[in-house]
Amino acid sequence: MLNPFDKMVVPTYYGIPLKDLNPELMAIMTGKAGVVIIRDSGATPEEYAEWSLGLGYHLSPEIWCTDKEHSSLFWTVTNEMMDDRNQGLFGDYELDWHTNMTPVGDAEETIGLYAKTITYDTETWFANSVPYFTQLPEEKKQRLRELTVILDPKRTLGVIKKAWQPAFKKIYGQEVLDEIVKNRMSREVRDSINMEPENKEKFGLSRGIMNRHKLVPDHPLGVEGLFFSPYEVHGFSLKDNPLDNFGEGLSKELWTELWEDYVQNDDYIYKHKWQEGDIALFDNIIGIHRRPDIRKDKPRTLLRTATWYKSNIREHYNYVV
Numbered sequence: 172m173l174n175p176f177d178k179m180v181v182p183t184y185y186g187i188p189l190k191d192l193n194p195e196l197m198a199i200m201t202g203k204a205g206v207v208i209i210r211d212s213g214a215t216p217e218e219y220a221e222w223s224l225g226l227g228y229h230l231s232p233e234i235w236c237t238d239k240e241h242s243s244l245f246w247t248v249t250n251e252m253m254d255d256r257n258q259g260l261f262g263d264y265e266l267d268w269h270t271n272m273t274p275v276g277d278a279e280e281t282i283g284l285y286a287k288t289i290t291y292d293t294e295t296w297f298a299n300s301v302p303y304f305t306q307l308p309e310e311k312k313q314r315l316r317e318l319t320v321i322l323d324p325k326r327t328l329g330v331i332k333k334a335w336q337p338a339f340k341k342i343y344g345q346e347v348l349d350e351i352v353k354n355r356m357s358r359e360v361r362d363s364i365n366m367e368p369e370n371k372e373k374f375g376l377s378r379g380i381m382n383r384h385k386l387v388p389d390h391p392l393g394v395e396g397l398f399f400s401p402y403e404v405h406g407f408s409l410k411d412n413p414l415d416n417f418g419e420g421l422s423k424e425l426w427t428e429l430w431e432d433y434v435q436n437d438d439y440i441y442k443h444k445w446q447e448g449d450i451a452l453f454d455n456i457i458g459i460h461r462r463p464d465i466r467k468d469k470p471r472t473l474l475r476t477a478t479w480y481k482s483n484i485r486e487h488y489n490y491v492v
């Protein structure tokens with residue numbers, strides 16, 4: 172059995188310097204457990220950035236919110252202004268359940284967040300589908316393995332559950348909107364700054380924005396769970412046959428089951444309350460995350476890295492979703 176737990180268990184390291192935490196092992200833990208927390212490591216943002224080169228392959232995020240102060244590996248997630256027109260990435264509005272691997276399914280597989288400035292009680296919630304999937308009967312697992320998810324990235328087909336969607340056009344100027352689009356189209360693992368030349372060609376090219384993907388992904392570390400970003404699902408199909416008239420019938424039934432038994436189930440949720448200096452590493456493939464609404468009048472800044480699992484810990488180079 173790949174996951175011996177029937178609940179979400181979050182490995183947490185207190186007071187251990189980063190130099191004593193092997194980044195390769197931490198990457199494996201992130202994939203197997205979904206989330207890893209490192210608290211009071213004493214690491215500066217620069218030390219975390221340096222250490223994170225061992226966690227996975229990084230692209231240099233050439234985007235308006237690239238951190239200018241600590242490391243070019245960071246995106247800054249903040250409600251403060253990055254320049255005289257534009258707020259930081261995902262600044263001050265609610266972010267409901269999502270994974271950062273939509274709509275570009277071949278984008279970075281893990282995220283790391285370093286809490287730089289925390290001035291009030293604020294949380295990020297994580298859901299992990301692996302323990303949920305583990306406890307399902309074998310027959311049910313087999314059925315889910317055969318399903319394809321139809322996404323609605325352009326919000327034209329209709330989604331089963333409508334909710335939050337970032338109001339990018341209200342928040343950012345045109346130059347930033349152009350950069351967001353450009354950035355989405357350039358998530359190529361082969362271009363990573365720390366990719367070994369001999370491994371580069373083993374990875375497939377990014378397929379760009381995707382409107383269908385496997386429900387049970389081919390996880391690079393072999394864990395089995397669900398790639399389920401609930402607010403973007405239009406429906407499900409079996410091979411190429413839609414299960415039903417999307418949004419009704421069997422698609423809606425299955426969606427509701429996953430929503431209630433997995434996403435709304437405390438057994439599979441971890442709510443992280445931030446302290447300055449915290450590092451949260453999480454898998455984007457089998458987990459989703461959300462941030463309850465945050466204050467607009469007080470500073471909150473996280474430094475974000477995004478990585479692919481490295482070759483030395485991967486079981487394969489197939490497309491994941």
Ligand SMILES: [Fe+2]
Binds near residue numbers: 269
């Ligand atoms: Fe996110």
